[in-house]
Amino acid sequence: MNRIRNKGVPAAAAALSLGLLLTGCADGGKGAGKGENDKKPTSASKPHGYVAGAEEAAEQQSRLVLGDAGSGAVTVLDLIDEETTSLGRMDKRAELVTDGRFAYANSGSGSRVFDSGAWMVDHGDHVHYYLAKTRRVGAVDGAAVAHVYSSPSLTAFTFSGGTARLVDHAQMEKGRLKPVATLEDAQRGPVVPLEGDVLVPVAGPSGDTVVEVRDRKGVKRTVLDEKCPELGPAAVTRSGVVFGCADGALFVTERKGKPRAEKIPFDQKVAENERPEAFHHRSLGSTLTAKAGEKGVWVLNVAKRDWKLIETGPVVAVNSAGEGTPLLTLDASGTLTAYETADGEKIASKDILSGAPRAKDANRSVIEVDASRAYVNDVAAKKVYEIDYNDGLRKARSFSVDISPSSMVETGR
Template identity: 65%
Template sequence: MAWNHKKGAPAYGASLALGLLLTGCSGGGGGAGEQSDKKPSASSAPHGYIEGAQETAEQQSRLVLADGASGALKVLDLIDGKTRPLGKANGSRLVTDGRFAYAASDTGAHIFDSGAWMVDHGDHVHYYRATMREVGALRGNKPQHIYSSPSSTAVTFADGKARLLDHARMEKGDIGTTVTIEDADAGPVVPFKENVLVPTGGPGDETVVEVRDRKGNKKSALKAKCAQLRGAAVTRTGVVFGCADGALFVSEKNGEARGEKIPFGQSVPDGERPASFRHRSLGSTLTATAGDRGVWVLNVPEREWKLVETGPVTAVNSAGEGAPLLALKDTGVLEAYDVSSGKKIAGRKLVSRMPDAKEARPVIEVDAGRAYVNDVADKKIHEIDFNDDLREARSFSVDFAPSAMVETGR
């Protein structure tokens, strides 16, 4: 499907459509966004009710920004355009699961509740907002990977240990470890459905992905192997691990996890292999740099890799099927490519001065109709309408250098 860059849907039109779905499934008792002082009983609680949160009719997008110099974290609310303090952390590397932001450092991770998230029920979506706050600090030796499911978060450390955190406790402002996995030294541990996927060492350079329960007990091992496992991504339909010959896609059928290889279809040098993936929250179109050659795009539903020869890029991302591939070049130019043809379809100078290799690098965050780029040198956040020739819809000035950024409320 070719992307029509002249007729993309407006960003908030999609949110409104989903909001109408939300209102239609609210189960009575007040419109979306209303909040009663009286706690509903178990039998009278509206569909989607969450204690302590306000349900809203549209996505509550927020950007969590880190100031690498001071360690301060702030939240830019994309609804009202205001920036508010969130807390302080030693780490400037940020990861999010759509609600919680994890600031990683050599000694662990500080966890913050951004107060904005969504719950996907498959045929409709609920959006929520609540008070943002710091949850606490998780101590450990250099967190390498952080991945989440709706019920838990797995933090994998450099020493080969991983801790599984209970989301229900985090939602109440507390950090609780349900299990510590001692042999997580072959790749990122990823929660999946009611299980957890644990890469373990196999014969030669192969990695075996074990399926374990929430207590860390082994249930099975996937038959499909993943040589030199590197990087992972959580999509709406399953988990993707990067392999030397492509990817391993883990899905579930009849309650059983199963693995399926998605080969590159060509020989790929190690320097052009994906090291990590960037994508829209839970999206099934994954992007990754391919060394200096360009960008890999993995269409998970179609089980297809495509190499778009953009040349060297600093940051990449895509909103998914029908949307363009976005690539930020070292020159500060943001470019859009049609994935099906590989052709460049738009470009604009966005960042006046790109940081050098020793400084924090910009990233591209995407949602249904907008992309966000943190301009570290100019202390700005650029909001881009990628459906309209990369038009800059808004820009937000901040009083610090936003060295790291993640989007929540998705």
């Protein structure tokens, strides 16, 4: 039986050779357009939160960036006005990831960067929401991109061959890809920016993996004391960076320029095939979810330093908006299920997709979440469904699109 939740929703809350090429362009697509001022405030009159070339909004301006792995088409779906706009093309079979504003289409030959034109700036006690023109920013070409992660200062592209390229994030916001450093020794995991520095997993003196803290030019500042054996996936939260480890997680924060690392261990021995391979979460959220092999789903509450294993059985997609909201899973039959994260109790279950997806489509299923809604892509039906996860998984809206949305990310959060 489905039951309606009346819980409060939390507030606002991815080897490159010497021949690496970064190409940029600033051709625009759909603009914010909604009341954008032509006159720029002078430096003396600029209001708090002013961003040149952007319109500030009173509420979250969510957009979905959709990619078709078959055709290479990339489209942005505005969830406010329900309009779609072409963003250009990505390499076929590319996968989209996001940092909350930019969508990165990662493939075997590099990453194409798209500005969704919607983002949030977190000032700690309050947030700002912005709209600007959508546009193709450019491409990082040369080798397979395995990971892309960002901070307000830097974006780090980690390549499958074990090198990484650091790009100035502020310049990317202006439509330019400006590299600031290339790291040649990133063989042990994803490079992740933390404030103005970067965390770089490398081989330590004894051959084990250690995490170095480097500046934006790639110069080593220090090495974290805590170890992360068999370092795996990473996630950027509101308060710091999380790395998955064989024995749990490594949580890294920075205060006044000083990094601090602590372990969040599993409370049980975990088999290798049940460890997290990728984290899924609301943008900057501190509740991380991950598949636990065929057994179920891991929920890591970073704020409480707590792991929970929810034995859901095998799933193809998982996510959660955070504490006080349900854990959402999608199985291979196309059924969406909600669970209480506290005790694993099943809240609701519904057949969401138009039919049981083909195996290749099931593996491309995604659940994106924000403060009150979830979004699920139906590749075969060329649709995206908006789900009210606090109301028995009610299908609130259905969006038909012109492409097969085999990859999907949400921005503006």
